[in-house]
Amino acid sequence: xxxxxxxxxxxxxIGEVIDFRAMxxxxxxxxxxxxxxKGGFLxxxxxxxxxxxxxxxxxxxxxxxxxxxxxxxxxxxxVRLMRADAGxxxxxxxxxxxxxxxxxxxxxxxxxxxxHKRRLIQPGFIAAAVNVxxxxxxIAIQTDHAxxxxxxxxxxxxxxxxxxxxxxxxxxxxxxxxxxxNYEIKYLREGREIYQLAVMKQx
Ligand SMILES: C[S@@+](CC[C@H](N)C(=O)[O-])C[C@H]1O[C@@H](n2cnc3c(N)ncnc32)[C@H](O)[C@@H]1O
Numbered sequence: 001x002x003x004x005x006x007x008x009x010x011x012x013x014i015g016e017v018i019d020f021r022a023m024x025x026x027x028x029x030x031x032x033x034x035x036x037x038k039g040g041f042l043x044x045x046x047x048x049x050x051x052x053x054x055x056x057x058x059x060x061x062x063x064x065x066x067x068x069x070x071x072x073x074x075x076x077x078x079v080r081l082m083r084a085d086a087g088x089x090x091x092x093x094x095x096x097x098x099x100x101x102x103x104x105x106x107x108x109x110x111x112x113x114x115x116h117k118r119r120l121i122q123p124g125f126i127a128a129a130v131n132v133x134x135x136x137x138x139i140a141i142q143t144d145h146a147x148x149x150x151x152x153x154x155x156x157x158x159x160x161x162x163x164x165x166x167x168x169x170x171x172x173x174x175x176x177x178x179x180x181x182n183y184e185i186k187y188l189r190e191g192r193e194i195y196q197l198a199v200m201k202q203x
Contacts, residue, residue: 002075008068011084012093020098023080024053032057033103034086034120037182039067039079041105044179046071046079052100054079057086087120091128099132101174102139106183109145121152123159130161136203140167140174142196144187149195156199167196174198 012018020030029052033042036056046054056079058064064083071079082089110118121141129139139162143149156162167174180188187194 002072002077004065004068004072006077007071007079008065008081008083011082011089016093017095018055018093018098020053020055020095023055024078028053028078029100030055030098031101031103032099033105034090035059035104035107036067036081037063037106039070039081040185041103041179041181042067042079042081043070043074043076045103046076047074048179050078052078056081057084057089059083059085087125087128090125090132094132096131097134097137100134100137102129102133102137104139105142105181106144106187107141107148109143109148111145111147116151119148119151121148121155123155126155126159126162130159130201133201135201138165138174138198138200140196140198142181142184142194144183144192144194146193146195149197152197156197161202162199163202165198165200167198 021027031052031054033056036042036058039056042054042056056067058067058081061083064081068081107120110116141152143152184194
């Protein structure tokens with residue numbers, strides 16, 4: 001029977017690199033979600049794509065445990081969660097070219113100008129993220145925050161290895177089996193606009 005220890009894994013130590021083959025027992029494609037929150041997106045996408053391995057990174061301990069507990073209750077065997085800082089983990093603890101899709105939905109917008117430096121999506125993070133994507137791999141980003149979206153567009157445009165692809169076509173592999181995230185549901189109910197961007201690493 002699936003337990004919390006199967007799903008909620010300790011983050012890698014200093015100098016350690018995640019071995020996805022050991023994690024899932026085979027060479028399946030790997031998708032990651034950064035800031036997985038309560039795990040609604042991961043739960044549903046992982047159930048729709050049982051042959052893909054999913055790693056969710058979430059900084060908030062309680063929320064991360066909540067998401068892991070959901071996977072256990074639903075018996076979802078192809079998701080692993082780690083409580084870690086995604087910026088650090090992507091830069092230091094992943095092998096090159098291992099991720100097919102990196103999902104980033106509603107990253108914390110840090111709306112005050114003096115806090116903008118805390119935003120996840122900065123040039124250094126995007127460069128590290130592209131390093132871990134397989135050729136042809138994609139990053140899907142969604143936010144309800146117009147100002148942060150503008151910054152995201154600029155950062156992404158400054159990374160020469162990325163080309164923009166439509167967010168919602170099946171060939172982009174982003175919409176297939178896509179389900180809403182918890183924040184997306186909440187914001188759509190409030191009538192907020194949602195901004196989406198998908199980019200592909202040049203094959
Ligand atoms: C606004 S919520 C969105 C949650 C989910 N993606 C959704 O759309 O429902 C942002 C989440 O990202 C997490 N987070 C923020 N910075 C992070 C970081 N550096 N590493 C991992 N998780 C982070 C927060 O704890 C929070 O749960």
